Amino acid sequence: MQTLKPLLCTLIASLMAMPSPILAASHREAPITARDRTADITDFFAFVSYDDPTKVTIILNVDPFLEPGNGPNYFPFDDNILYQIHVDNNNTATDGVVFNIQFTTEIRAPGVFTGFVGAGTGISAPASSPAPVAPGTPIVPAAITALDGAGSAGLSLRQHYTISMTKNGATTQLTNPSGLTLFAVPSNVGPRTMPNYPALAAQGIYSLGNGIRSFAGTVDDPFYIDLGAAFDSLNFRMGAGGGVLTASQDAADNVNTSADYVSGYNVNTIAIEVPIAMLTSTGGQPKATDPAATLGFWGTTSRPRITVLRAPLPSAPTGSFSQIQRMGNPLINELIIGTGSKDFWSMSLPVNDSQFASFDLDPLLARVLNAVYGIDIPAPPRTDLLPLVTYAPPIAAAGTPAGPVADLLRLNTGVPPTPMASRKRLGVLAGDAAGFPNGRRVSDDVTDIAARAVAGVLCGITAPCKDSTGAAFLGTSVPRIGDGVNTNDVPYQETFPYVAFAQSGYSRRHIDPGEPNCSAGSVTACPAQ
């Protein structure tokens, strides 16, 4: 007969199972994804397409710090992961529309030692070729110039993907009207193997009908940050103002005064462009002043779940997935959530984020800035930060239901895109209404924006604040906090998928402190200290 002993035994087994938290940066920020890099969401973007204000582009980046030359397998997506992009269109922080993406890997030439190979028009065995390979036998295929058909023979490792849209309970497979298989774009191996990589990568942009486009593959990581300084206990470099930028440094959106630690690295991206009318609850494209114009976006990665109970027991659904990570706003899990709860946060649903409200509305980082640097900060509860976690002005129109506290990337789709010449890295803080935190563009400097937001820069804009004495706290008093990295190492694209195509494995360059060319095209050296 059973007794209580096995239960006690089980819990005592927990003596064996202490997690070892790993503090990491924006990329690899949660312990679980530090160990499961293909499920690691590095960044998530949603913005009105620069060249088509009737559409939204959503980008889910995964798998950080991909060294471009790291063959032979490079960086395929994980066939066992369900990648999803979620859209809340009724202010409930729940799924209104979901895009589901899954990959399949094929090894087309199992005997070849590398995933990608090719040169010129191909190389054959020379006259000196020992038997049994006869002279003239093709050895190296032609350079890779296509994802399929002629010019694709060298793609030994190739991935294709499916994408479906779940809306109103129905799931629709999104396919290319021409019936083309959707191929993922491989890494940029180098000029010999892939002599015209931009042309090859562009073949990975697919039209899926109804105005939807997709792209998946390895690209340049659009994120930029002085990671070394930020995580060396905020040891910002003196050459970059020591953590507070000068007015001229702050104004120079295209000039770095610190090294971009993500420079020269690639990342895997899934980008989709969708007509706004397909996402809103009204089925139209509401004006910015309409509460229906603001949508909430977040991305997730999930793996098949091992369930406690097995079917046919009712609580054991078959085919279920366990969420590994999610991302809405940037840097929430990195900078706001306590290390002991980062995985739990990653695996929780946004609609349940009220359980993390203490992190959101009294962020420890603000208290560190206050304690360490003597920067005055607003007193909690930090209602000035509410627009990041609820539907509130100035992002959402007045009268928009706030909904629950939830980490979503909220985008007012009625705000038109800002032309490139007027675009500001500091987004809304610099008067550029189409930038973060109204959605997030690939070029937005979320590190500086988030640090300033945590320090209280939104006070007086989003909500009135008070300081520790009860006096009014104004956001204008917050210093120009910044890491000195204001732009990416390579230019972005102005058309879908907007990120730069992958850096070359043959000629990539990581820009380190003390090295010249701190900004692309400049001769200025990055400060070492």
Next chain:
Amino acid sequence: MQNLSKWAAGPMVLLLCAFGPPAKSPQTDIDQAARLLRQARDTQNPEDFRQAGAAAAKALAIDSENFEAQRYQAMAMLGRQDLTGALALTSKLNRRSSDDIGIWSMLSAIHAAAGDYTEAERCAQWVLDLRRDSPLGFTTAARLREVHGDYDGASEFYSEALRRTPQSDAEERSWLMVQSARMLLRTKNRDAAAATLQQAAKLMPNSVQVLEQEAELARMNGEFGQAAALLGNALRASPTAEHLYSYAQALDRAGRQDEARAVYQKLGAEPSAVGSVLILYYADQEKNPEKALVLAMKQISVRQDTATLDAYAWALYRAGRLTEARTQMDKLLALGTRDPGYVCHAALITGAAQTREGTCESIQ
């Protein structure tokens, strides 16, 4: 404008002041609590849990917010059936570090003890989700599979846990082997169970749990004398009420009724005797259904796990309160349990089966 870097040494000083160790280290007491809890896992001796709780309390006297000491204190509370205290402390630890699967596993155990198997499953699922390859996820879930009658599924999970446990951890591997053997015995796979127990005994020759399962195997093989000898050894190693009861039952089966009676009488006088064992003792051996029912009602007010539900239903049945007995037994059967003891009690309560003595002894 402030220069942030010149203050850079400041934050760490402050953070260390806030989170650094106290002047005296509580580690010795924490280690002692952990050792005693490991021992308690094998012996199930309430005294081990009491001592573990005392060691944790000493650690907390030095460092009142020490996470590990609080963890062990909560475990000791659960071992001493203080579910309310264990739940309050474990929930606090869960809020403090939601990623800690040991805490989630303990929450699962507490809810299971309280009879809330839905919540127990939810917490166990978090263990599996948060650390997919952790042995603890499999063992936590295996126990619930067993509760729901899925012995093959539980066995699969114990194997998965064993596969992920280092060869160097003999104690843990032995324990997992014993759990596997227990499931194999449940499915009447005696040969495999014998082989598994042999391996477990090699790793931990003095394990009480190995003795218990070896005795169960001997009983299933009809070697009642051998079963009694093994349980006698288990009792000597860990003099608990449960072992007294098992030993007395084994002596009874071996035809040594006088000795059995003497051991049963010790059970009535055993100060540590609590829970379902004592209820069954009064219901079946002392033929004192009123006392059994009083004990059962007290127990069901504290915990509503399967063992308690069964004992309560049985006490009601013995007291002649058949309708209530069936209601309680229905709650237990709804979980899907296939425990032969419970199934037998259920059959007798519903009148679906009858035995010569009116107990389940003869058909177990």
